[in-house]
Amino acid sequence: MGRVLRYLLVGVGALVMLFPFGWAVITSITPSDAVLAVPPDFTPDGASLDAYGRLLETLPFWRIVLNSAWIGAASTTLQLVTSAMAAYAFARLPFPGRGGLFAVYLATLMMPLPVLVVPLFIEMRAFNLVDTYFALLAPTIASAFGVFLLRQAINQVPREFDEAAVLDGAGHFRIFLYVVLPLIRPALATFAIFGFMASWNSYLWPLIIIKSPEFMTLPLGLATLHGQFTTQWDVVMAGSVVSVVPILILYVFAQKHVIASVAQSGLK
């Protein structure tokens, strides 16, 4: 295949990937009375940040951004801690029934979210937890996937390292903290990035469990905004732009690492 044709195809493809983002930005700064105009204006006259202002008036938008951020951080941290500890037990602490219990963990991985959301909603309702931060966070405290991924990583750590620590008088907690964790840092980073992205982008569970705007996360807030103002595309696009920017910044810094881990683990 000719080199020119190859570059052309890849270049056009890249434009197709970028265009919707660019168009969202342009729409968000177009004056609202010109948004629906045909033909569309690529360089809108009187461009303004007005739509961003209305975004803040319509929803407690900063609070929603903040919710997404702290829920993402909390869920990632909790998952890292609980998964790494369980992974250590499954890799390094033999006990009767360990294989069976690990199989139970793996089996939960296969459960599709739709199977869980209805009973989970009922469970939360029974404890009066509907429309709370706790309900948003609770199902993400443990991650069977994280246990699986980190156990694989811990199995790669040579046992000689543990033994050296044992000879120095270290117990399991010190081995876990000072020997194993530093050695599985790449796996922890991979898991942290995907955990944060999953939380930041999650929609189905918040949709079911959250009703009040002050507990909403970004995807739900955006969907609500869209439901309220079907025609106010400038505001909806402004919200989309705001919600993409933080994950974009994270991505720019972690891009190589993200792509390498996707290639290895098949996550997304």
Next chain:
Amino acid sequence: MSVQQARPAARAGAPVAHAGPKRRRGWRYAGTVALFLLPSLVPLTLYTLIPMAGSFWTSLHEWDLITDMRWVGLGNYAELVGDPDTQAAFLHTLYFIAGYLPLVYVGGLGLAVLLNRAMPARGLLRGVYFLPVITSWVVVALMWKWLLNPASGIVNWALGLVGVSGPGWWTDPDWAMPSIILASAWKDLGFVMIILLAGLQAIPREYQEAAMVDGATAWRRFRHITLPLLSPSTFFVVVISLINGFQVFDQVQIMTGGGPGGATQVVVSQIYDLTFRYGRAGAASALSWLLFALVLLVTIVQIRGQKRWVTYG
């Protein structure tokens, strides 16, 4: 690096290695095990295992989420199997998969082949193609709904420039599913590309070179060397895409809400509506288990059938 080098040694010393912490048993040891396990086991039990059991129990009842549950045994399952709405939901889901999978695979394969060879800014291009993968479904669906807006959308405007009168996209029952398929393929293209690119890079160059010496054309080399050696990656893409495809929901909910006129009502939309619109939690739970059984069956069939077409090594 040191970890890699130490691995053979670890294997050789394995019997001795177990003599360490393993031997210390008793209550203290049990306490240690519990301490490491409970932080994940407790939430996993509360928020996954109990709901799983609860879902199955609910599926055996008629329940509107308010009044008392009424035992119906397998009644919900029997009803769903013969229910036209359920059948339609499965058909719509299959329609989605049948459109989405070929599109995303062929597109992803094309991109992977193009980007497999050195070119300027290759890393940047890969990053650009991957951008939609990290973007939330809600944002992607909203952006596409706006692009595909029948009256004011830029896609129909562009089609108009070349003399084509664009369809009603998500407002037209015939075009609503294609709209969702288009947006979904656009979002996941980069994911498929990265997986296939990793597969391509694992194919030794010597194979291609040997075939070139034998005078094989580029197409024959692709058909008889690249594709068979890429089959493990292809297999992975197909398995993952089917598992996710059967659970399609976010983009449908945002773009069409299952409409117009139920044209894009997929299985998960149906589960959602049964629970929260029709107050039929039992039927919804039964449907979610039917979906799970189908996904499991399809995955097992694929794993069994992979010997026929997947070449390892």
